[in-house]
Amino acid sequence: MLSLRDKIVAITGASGGIGEATARLLADRGAAVVLAARRGERVDAIARDIRAAGGRAATCVIDVTRAEDLRRLVAITVDRYGRIDVLVNNAGIAPISPLADLDTEGWSAMIDVNLRGMLNGVAAALPVFREQGAGHLVSIVSVAGLAGVHPSMAVYAATKNAVRTVHEGLRVESTDGVVRTTAISPGYVRTDLADSMADPRAREQTRENMDAMGISPSAVAGAVAFAVEQPGDVEIGEINIRPTIQA
Numbered sequence: 212m213l214s215l216r217d218k219i220v221a222i223t224g225a226s227g228g229i230g231e232a233t234a235r236l237l238a239d240r241g242a243a244v245v246l247a248a249r250r251g252e253r254v255d256a257i258a259r260d261i262r263a264a265g266g267r268a269a270t271c272v273i274d275v276t277r278a279e280d281l282r283r284l285v286a287i288t289v290d291r292y293g294r295i296d297v298l299v300n301n302a303g304i305a306p307i308s309p310l311a312d313l314d315t316e317g318w319s320a321m322i323d324v325n326l327r328g329m330l331n332g333v334a335a336a337l338p339v340f341r342e343q344g345a346g347h348l349v350s351i352v353s354v355a356g357l358a359g360v361h362p363s364m365a366v367y368a369a370t371k372n373a374v375r376t377v378h379e380g381l382r383v384e385s386t387d388g389v390v391r392t393t394a395i396s397p398g399y400v401r402t403d404l405a406d407s408m409a410d411p412r413a414r415e416q417t418r419e420n421m422d423a424m425g426i427s428p429s430a431v432a433g434a435v436a437f438a439v440e441q442p443g444d445v446e447i448g449e450i451n452i453r454p455t456i457q458a
């Protein structure tokens with residue numbers, strides 16, 4: 212029987228976009244969710260909404276660049292609900308720009324949030340997954356970098372490809388059946404991700420593409436639910452999910 216009913220799921224970047232949609236869908240289908248992000252008032256409001264609809268939800272203010280914040284998220288989840296079945300590593304930023312602009316601050320920020328943030332989640336969750344004898348790491352990666360690289364997206368795609376590689380590493384190191392890993396790579400999704408783009412051309416172009424073809428964040432949430440609800444001996448390793456019309 213495929214079910215989310217007894218799943219305990221912590222989600223980073225749950226204050227909007229794909230993370231919020233994932234929290235709402237999983238809670239709606241019976242999971243207990245812990246919503247984490249820097250904007251505490253946003254995650255609190257979403258959690259209140261989920262509880263008002265009969266779901267189970269708690270919150271935790273974190274910055275994923277801080278390893279101790281991820282450890283606190285895992286600890287709060289276990290304290291509150293007894294264990295952590297799934298960590299959804301979703302928090303991400305995309306201050307994209309051409310390499311020639313030398314936006315080294317943006318490069319560092321993407322490495323810190325997209326890659327180091329994911330590794331901080333791995334470091335916090337893996338020991339607990341091993342102690343429990345089960346656990347599932349889901350990361351929201353990107354189709355950026357899957358085949359070639361779009362202009363302006365080199366460093367963003369590099370961080371996402373690095374996350375993809377860490378997933379594959381975890382997978383090959385987890386053949387004892389304890390840890391499942393799923394890397395979900397979306398194409399254009401209608402969210403506020405363009406707000407993290409300092410470069411006005413990149414921001415406008417991304418917003419135009421999202422408006423023209425972006426799929427709903429709930430479509431990506433559906434992919435997360437599909438991976439999570441599989442029986443323990445079934446691992447959905449990778450999902451690419453794009454607008455049908457995206458090249």
Ligand SMILES: NC(=O)c1ccc[n+]([C@@H]2O[C@H](COP(=O)([O-])OP(=O)(O)OC[C@H]3O[C@@H](n4cnc5c(N)ncnc54)[C@H](OP(=O)(O)O)[C@@H]3O)[C@@H](O)[C@H]2O)c1
Pocket residue numbers: 223224225226227228229230247248249250251253273274275276301302303304305324351352353354396397398399400401402403404405428
């Ligand atoms: N939208 C797309 O087209 C698309 C396509 C492919 C992949 N993705 C990926 O999908 C993921 C979610 O993005 P989205 O599109 O839903 O964008 P979004 O609406 O901007 O959401 C990003 C989330 O990340 C959180 N976040 C950013 N920096 C953080 C930090 N240092 N610590 C903790 N949380 C942080 C934000 O929360 P706070 O600001 O409250 O901290 C927010 O909840 C990202 O990894 C993104 O790269 C998106």
